Structures are given as C-alpha cells and as structure tokens.
Amino acid sequence: MKDAAAKKRLAELAEIVGPAHVVTDPQVLEGHLVERRGLYHGRALAMVRPGATEEIARLLHYCNETRLAVVPQGGNTGLVGGQIPDQSGAEIILSLQRMNTVREVDPLSNVMVVEAGVTLAAAQEAAERADRLFPLSLASEGTCTIGGNLSTNAGGVGVVAYGNARDLALGLEVVLANGAVISGLSKLRKDNTGYDLKDLFIGAEGTLGVISAASLKLFPRPRAMATAFAGIPDPAAALKLLALARDFVGHGVSSFELLPRIGLDFVLRHAPGSRDPLSSPHPWYVLIELSAQQSGRLEDTLAELLAAAMEQGIVADAAIAATLDQRNAFWRLREDMSDAQRPEGGSIKHDVSVPVSATAAFIAEASAAVQNFMPDARVVAFGHLGDGNIHFNVSQPVDADKAAFLDRWREMNAVVHAVVKRYGGSISAEHGIGQLKRALLAETKDPAALDVMRLIKAALDPNGVLNPGKVL
C-alpha cells in the first residue's frame, strides 16, 4: 500500500476507535504478528483495538466498504496460525483485548455474560466468585480469551464431562462483515426460534463474523474430587477402565487422560521437581479424576473402581492423590508433557481424533506406520482418551538432525493421517484449521460439506474481508 493511502486509512481507523488504539509501533506489534510455535510470522498495517461492540460494528462496516482485510485476535495462543495476518502488510489485526468486561453472572440461571477479550482464567474466576464452575480448562487459560476459545471451539481437559467450548455457549453477540450486530446473548436453555446461527460462528475462526461477547453456561462447583494415576499395560486397558469408570459414576468422570511411558520419561527428565508417582514403570498410564457434589464417599468410590480394575487385570498399579499437592503434582505430569518434548529435539504434531472405541487400535496402527516410515522416530501419543482425541506427536530420533527431521513434517503427516482416515477420524480434533491445515481440509473434507461452507462464506462475507486465507 502506498504511504499516502496507508496514512489515510490509519487516520480513518483512528476516527473509529481513537488514535491511541490504532497501534503501529513495530515493537508492540511484533508480539501479535507471530504465534508461539513460530510457524507463522505475518505483517500488518496496524493493530486496532476497539473498546465496545458499537466500535467493532463501525470498524467492520468501514473495512467492508473499503475492502480492508481483518484478522481477529484474542490472546494469540492458537496453534494453527488462524490469528496471524498474511505477509502483505495490508491487513489489520482486530484485537479484542479491550473487550474484557464480565457483564453479568447469574448463578440461579447458571449463566454468565462475558466479552470476547476476557481471558479464560478470568472467566473461570468470575464463575468461582459466584460459587459456580465454568468448566472449560486448557493449558493456555491464563492468556487465551473467550472469543478465541469460541472462534476455535476449544477443547481441553474437561471435555469428557462438560463438552467443548461450543457446548458451553448459550448465545453470542456477533458483528457481521457489513457491521450489523446479531444481539444473541441469550440466557435461555431452550429456544427453537429459527436457525441455529450461534454454532455457525463458533469454530469459524473469525471468517464469518466477529464474536464480541457470549453468554456461557455455568455449573455447580463440585464439592469433592478424587484423582488417581494408574499404570496400565496398553491403551486397550485404558478403554476398559473408561467403560468401567462410566459404569461406576457416569457423568462423574471429569477427566480421563492417557499418557505413554516415553512421555513420562521426558517429563521426569526435563521438568524440575517431577517425580514418578508409581514405584515401578508401566508402559502406559491413565490420569483419572472423578468429581461429585457430595464429599465423603468419592475417594472410596475411586478406590473401589481401581480395585475392580486391578482384579480384572486392567490396572497394574495405581496411586490415589491423598492431598491437593499430590493432585497438582499428578496434573503437572500431564501438563508438562507438551513442553518436555522440546528439549528432545524436533517434534511433528498431529491433533487427531477417532471414535473412542477405535483409539487403542489407532495408536497401535499409527505407531507401526511411523516406525515403518522412520524406524528410530519416537512416538509420544497422549491426550484426551475419553473424547477419542489423541495428540499423536512424533519426536525425532535421538541425535538426528532437527531441521532434516522437521523437513519431513508433511510426509509424516500423510503417514499418520492415512490411519486417521481409515478410522473415520478428524485431522483437527481441537486446534482448528487456520493456515496450517487449510490445504489438508480441502483434500480431506466431504466435498458436499465444503461446497456448503463456501456458499455460507460467500453469503455472509461477500467481499472476503473476514480473516481471508484461513479455513477455506
């Protein structure tokens, strides 16, 4: 863009949000142009920070009229490049971070209304102050925002009991490409008046509209929790344990995470202060947590469950957390599993899901396929077994060249995704499409579904100003 034209645009943007909120300082901008894995590094005309829905509406109207492309951004924690502008320098970042008000908490209706820029942690805390639970929980919760969580339909460790971000939203306020505002901050549990537009914007990664606020479901805060770390022979045993746990307590299974020994080894090696919770090593582990409203008997129930599982040969050994510190230590082993792969060299990631019943077979087949493709590669498959969502990561062979290993990213993907496809799985279980998986989506998605997606995109954003080059 010519300097004079750019200057004019910046002045016009400043008229909408105020000069202080049109950021062009390269040092401030830099942190918003690159995501944490460093896979995408864009440029931008400016970052614009509206402070009210009405400003977002005027901003989008202006951008639509002048064909100025808009990249919505929350906490910039996305892992597929959806929040990063392209290389042209002609796009603007629309930061939602000033939209950070918790508008209302209604504990009797079990609803809260928050703006898009509220961090997930702040939303959790607002719920807690009203003696309620907002159950979305993920590693980046201190930084990621509700708007980003909804735009990417975030998952995390609470999905097995409470569902994805989508399942936690009752209503949305959305600004459309033309600046019109859908005021849909419903507090209703039931409303069958017309098409479900809310779910169209959730998971659309800012390509159909900009979510400015949301009404979210709250839940009673569990009074009791019981957590165990169990050693098991293989993922098939984890599936049996899951079925048994559900038979024991149903919805009370609030987390169910699968961990491989190699992942635990990485954590024990690299995370200071970490300790193996069991006295001898096991090939696989499950971190299981039960929740209930009534305290008292929950630890007994967990102990009974584990005893039954041991009797059936499902579980080899297990430790129940006796203190909150012990519970936190168990959880840190799970949470450090991603970071502990970094010091081991390059890691090629696959965020995939398969039907829950197929997870064990999938892990076995995909691991064999990887070994066949690259014999010394180290598979680290872990994650949310209760949802069939496996973070199927592959660490480089010991002492291999990191760059040469990472050069084979796409080939490795093809090897793993071929197995995913055979099981009717998803090539993006929780991280979304963004830029990273856009080509892959075009190759793998049902063609009729892709056509409908394109029709909807054309209908809602005819000028293509909303996050172009993402998803579709």
Add this chain to the structure above:
Amino acid sequence: MKDAAAKKRLAELAEIVGPAHVVTDPQVLEGHLVERRGLYHGRALAMVRPGATEEIARLLHYCNETRLAVVPQGGNTGLVGGQIPDQSGAEIILSLQRMNTVREVDPLSNVMVVEAGVTLAAAQEAAERADRLFPLSLASEGTCTIGGNLSTNAGGVGVVAYGNARDLALGLEVVLANGAVISGLSKLRKDNTGYDLKDLFIGAEGTLGVISAASLKLFPRPRAMATAFAGIPDPAAALKLLALARDFVGHGVSSFELLPRIGLDFVLRHAPGSRDPLSSPHPWYVLIELSAQQSGRLEDTLAELLAAAMEQGIVADAAIAATLDQRNAFWRLREDMSDAQRPEGGSIKHDVSVPVSATAAFIAEASAAVQNFMPDARVVAFGHLGDGNIHFNVSQPVDADKAAFLDRWREMNAVVHAVVKRYGGSISAEHGIGQLKRALLAETKDPAALDVMRLIKAALDPNGVLNPGKVL
C-alpha cells in the same frame, strides 16, 4: 396443476422410488395432511416414500430441477404445522418412514447411527439393548421419529440433565436441495474441521436440507433412580429447590417439572385411576427425579434433600416413590396434564422459555396480565422448570363459549408474549416455528439474525423447494 402434468410428475416420481411408494390414495394420504390438533389441513400431489438415502438424493434433485415443493414428514406429531403441506395440492410430502434402520450401535464409543424414520421409542430400545441410555424422552416418543426430533430440535423431560435433541447428535447425513449428500455420520466427540453444518440443519424444520440419518450420543444407563412429588407454596420455592438439588447432586437431577394445583385438579378429574400423592392440597408441586450409576444411597440422598428443603421452608410436604408403580403414577400425573385440559374446554397454548432465574417472576406477571385481560380465564402453567421452559396454557372460563374464547387466541398470545419479551424469553421454546409462529418470528426475532437466516436459506435452497412457507 393440470391432470396431464400431474400424471407425468407422478410417473417420474415412481421411477425414482418405485410405483408402490408414490401414495395418492386419499384415504392413506388423509392421515398425513392434518396434524393432531387439527389446526392445519393441507393437500398434496402425493406422498413419496423413499427407502434409501440415494433415492432421497435423486428425488430432491428431480424436485429442484422441476421446482416441485417438498414437505418432509416423520411421525407427523409436530405441533406447529411444519410437516403439513399447503392448500395448493401442488406440493409432495416426503415421508421418511421407510428409512427406519438402526445402522449401528457402538456402546464403547457411546454412539449409535440410526436413519431418520426410526421412531424415538425404537431408538431408545436399541440403546437399551446395548445397556446404554438414549435420553431424549417426550410424550409422543412412540410415534415421532429421529429425523423429526432433530429437524425440530425436540426437547422433553430429560433436557435438564442431557440437553435438547441438538445436544445429542454427533453427526448427520443430509440431502441438500440439489441432491448432493453431506455424509457426516461422525462418531467423533471432537472435530474442528470447518464450519459446524450439523447444527444448521438441526432445528431448521426441513427448510435447508433433508436429514436422512444421524449419529447419536449414548450414555451409561443409570442403575438407580429416585423420584419424589413435592408440595410447595409457589414457583419461587421450586427455584430454590432446584438450586438446592443441584448443589446436592449436580448433574444427578435428571428431571425437574413444575405443576400447578389447577393442573393436578384437571388430571384428578379427568384421568381415570389418578390419585393425589399427598394428603392435603398445595398451591404448586414439583416432580423431581434423581439418577445415578450407584444404587443404594440415592433414595437417602433424595430424602436428605427434601428434609433440608422442608427445614428451610421450601417444601411443605413430599412423597418419595417407594415402588416402580408409584414412580409411574407420579409421572402419569405430569404426562396427563396436557390431555386433561381438553375436557375443560378451549385452551390457548404458549410454549415459552425465560432465563431459569426469571421463571417465578414470569409466571406471576404473565398470570396477572391474563387475569387483567380476561378475569375468569384459568392459567395452567406447567413444565420443564429446570430449563426455564413453561407451557403457559390458558383454559377458558368455566361455562364460556369455546369458539368465542379461541377466537381471542392471538390477543391472548400478545398479552403473554409481551411478558416473555420483557424477560428476554423465547416465543417457541421447544415446538419450533412451522406455520403457526412464522409471522410471530418475523416480528420478534433479532433483525440481523433474520437477515442471516434469509441469506443462508437463499444460498442452500435457491429455488425454494424445501418446505416453503415454513419458518421464514
């Protein structure tokens, strides 16, 4: 339509589905041209009964090319006329009833795949045979079909714990207006690959595509249930009891229904064999049911809950069902409440919802507004308090003229809906829009949302052949 043209069409339809499945016999057709309240009575060129997804695809392609309007129909139990053709006689009914195969039950993944014409009761039974629960439950479950349940996002008595039909669908197979098929029968709990099209078709009442099959969530079958009938002073007490119950057992509150004394009186008067479960009358009642995986302590928990509620003055008296027969008798009082209004004369219905915390205030204000409008009218407000969904029905004054009373349907609606609006409520909580509330939707819906609905309808059904004149 001219006879010759009609004949040609019928012959072409017969080529697609076979002559036996193009029904024109007036006696067979009649049952499909009118719904059970008798509010809508249409005509049709024929009822066409495809037996496979591929036939539906060819049928819709043909209809789209020849501009033949299609009215999808399942069990014909809808209450807003969505499944009834217009008066022209130029539309066809697309009956899904031959699509009645349970394709798969996968208890380990907690998923089953069923075709659209499977009745809700048959789906429940298929789940039960695999020791699983499919928790959607409503009065018409013996007749209504999964396709209709999804197309109208059905509610019912299990919503408080398990959600609406929408919340129970993992994926859909949908035939689009042009005959293309979206093969989306996902068994995945997590899949963030592109826009959420599934939820666009759910609740769209057949105006965007025809649902031919669905993959549905299953749950562990509760091993224990405890049911009580509690007398309370007013709806505000019901809200307090609900909060207390959730604090006691959280997700274990599997039903929570509010009933007024007048409704119980109607049932006791007109339903043979019905008995008042409590020794003296109370102004209002709650039917509460708890579910759990572990038997043993659940009745104790319910007794403790009711004792605590009595101590706090929330509950005046209560009976816990000691036998399955008693439980069924409690539920019949609730289930007979709609039918028991019929012998009392005309009844003007409102299927509305408000935020849960506003239900008591809503009932009080709407009742006062009705009394003000028509002093001797008898309000019978009952329903799913746990979801904020009240069936706010108004029976005619004793000995009034039924026809004259029913002539004031729209005026009465306006009186009640004005209060609904004040509380941010919905004018159709679970029955949908169909023909009955189409004009009301245009008046009450957020204008930006209506615009987006119209854009999507135009994009997906450009020739307007899918259930025209419904919803929009």
